[in-house]
Amino acid sequence: MTPALVMFLLFVAVTLVITWWASARTTTSKGFYAAHREIGGVQNGWAIAGDYMSAASFLGITGLIAFYGFDGFMYSVGFLVAYLTVLFLVAEPLRNAGKYTMADLISFRLHGKGVRAVAAISTLVVGLFYMIAQMVGAGSLVDLLVPQFSYTAAIVVVGALMLCYVMFGGMLATTWVQIIKAALLLAAALAISIMVVAHFGYSLPQLFAASANVNVAGKGVNLMQSGLLYAGRHGALNLLSLGLALILGTAGLPHILMRFYTVPTAKAARTSVMWAMILIGVFYLTTVFMGLGAATIVGKADIGTHLTGGSAIAYIVKQPPDAQVALNASLKEQGYVVAAVNNNMAAPLLADKLGGTYFMAFVAAVAFATILAVVAGLTISASSAFAHDIWWNIIRKGKGDEKEQMFVARAAAATVGIIAIVLSLGLRTLNVAFLVGLAFAVAASANVPAIVLSLAWRRFNKAGAIGGMVTGLVSSLAIIAISPAIMGIDPPGAIVHHFIQATPIYPLENPGLVSIPLGFLGAIVGTLFKRDAQSEEGYDQLLVRANTGMGAEV
DSSP: OOHHHHHHHHHHHHHHHHHHHHHTTOOSHHHHHHGGGOOOHHHHHHHHHHHHSOHIIIIIIHHHHHHHTHHHHHHHHHHHHHHHHIIIIIHHHHHHHOSSSHHHHHHHHSOSHHHHHHHHHHHHHHHHHHHHHHHHHHHHHHHHHOTTSOHHHHHHHHHHHHHHIIIIIHHHHHHHHHHHHHHHHHHHHHHHHHHHHHHTTTOHHHHHHHHTSEEETTEEEOTTSSOSSSOSTTHHHHHHHHHHHHHHHGGGOHHHHGGGGSSSSHHHHHHHHHHHHHHHHHHHHHHHHHHHHHHHHSOGGGEEEEEETTEEEEEEOOOOOHHHHHHHHHHHHTTOOOOOSOOSOHHHHHHHHHHHHHHHHHHHHHHHHHHHHHHHHHHHHHHHIIIIIIIIIIISTTOSOHHHHHHHHHHHHHHHHHHHHHHHHHOTTSOHHHHHHHHHHHHHHHTHHHHHHHHHOTTOOHHHHHHHHHHHHHHHHHHHHTSTTTBOOOOTTOSSOOSBOSOOSSOOSOTHHHHHHHHHHHHHHHHHHSOOHHHHHHHHHHHHHHHHOTTOOO
16 A cells, blocks of 8 residues: 555545534534534635635646746736735625525525526536546546556545535535645645755755756756746737636635635634635745746656647656657657646655655645545535525525425535536546636636626616626637637647647637626626616615625524
């Protein structure tokens, strides 16, 4: 039994005990969705950090910085700055005006089945995008470090554990798993960062000097300069599109917004965001050291990039098996730099170089814990979208008992989990930070216009909400389908394949630059098309509730 497997099993055992403890306290819908609103502000801040610091951050962003240095760090900046949007726009109003889901806030003044249904569908789509990214990272991680498990087996195991946490422990179990995971992840990231700096004699100038001349495929690359990732004709637009998606998208992520329903007061919601920003800020600073450390310490033979159709996806890879060597050599002779089978593994492989097998096993177990905690939060938000919004409020019209609500919530969680497992098996080659960037774009395009305009525009109405959410959702998905994320021309014998072998119609890698304005435009046009006196009358009530908490759920 390998050290990595032992540590995986240890974490699983601890979290299953937490789930068993939480299951006795999760017997009502309020307990299942919101942990009885008994989570303190500091605790919730740690849980939000645990929910947010995902595989995309620990695995994907570290890999992007290792390849693209300064440009890769833009992902970290976008993720961190995004919480200012959450703090100033949505944290307190959401806690005061909602109940369990994002749709509750929008439906507070915009009553109607259509608004809630579209909001629930948007929640499900964003949740699936994000969940697939985490599970792809889990499959790659376990496949690399635990020989007993294949990629497929790893995905199935992660899915089964995720469903166990959610179906039995609900939000309470998910919260404590996230808190433990956040503490472990910060400890691991800080330890790796200190070891990287120590490797260079505790001299940051030496680290940055080494990063300014990294040998990649026989060429010297300066990771300290901009333009390695966001270069060429569309480089600046790619960066702008990604930045918009990350900064606005966080305020529309259902699994993050749902966390504000677990605290007892609006003050606790604000405290949650403040603590989350501190913890997340510290973590994202460590991605610089981990990424640059991977580029300079892991070694020349372990670094490669794969470039197709104008779209660059970064991978840190271990030396491939013998069966891959001949193919890799052939591709290199044709001028391609090969992306091998193990991707997104910069942090674990750096830990191996710095601290040996047992430290790598610990870091891998932390990454595994990271993925499990995040997918649990995503699953509970997706199940609530169906069970609370669609089943309870639309189909059953609020009529039914707690037993029925709990059964539907758990059944929805199982369904969402199975769909995520199936999709993850087909998307194993994507960089997880890249895939999460798409999830942020969908959230920013579909959810944020409806949330912001509900809180800020008296005339905003049901037609505007539906128009904005549908326009944002459809446009973002359509643009992704014709972008380099899906379309591209692969070289002969390529290991990573695009779904459509054609020149991308939309040249940017992220749809946010176009789909986010379209989402706001759809909301504005829909609102101006027809006045709705009932929605306007509800604005004053929402304004009072959102800013004072009078009449809020307790």
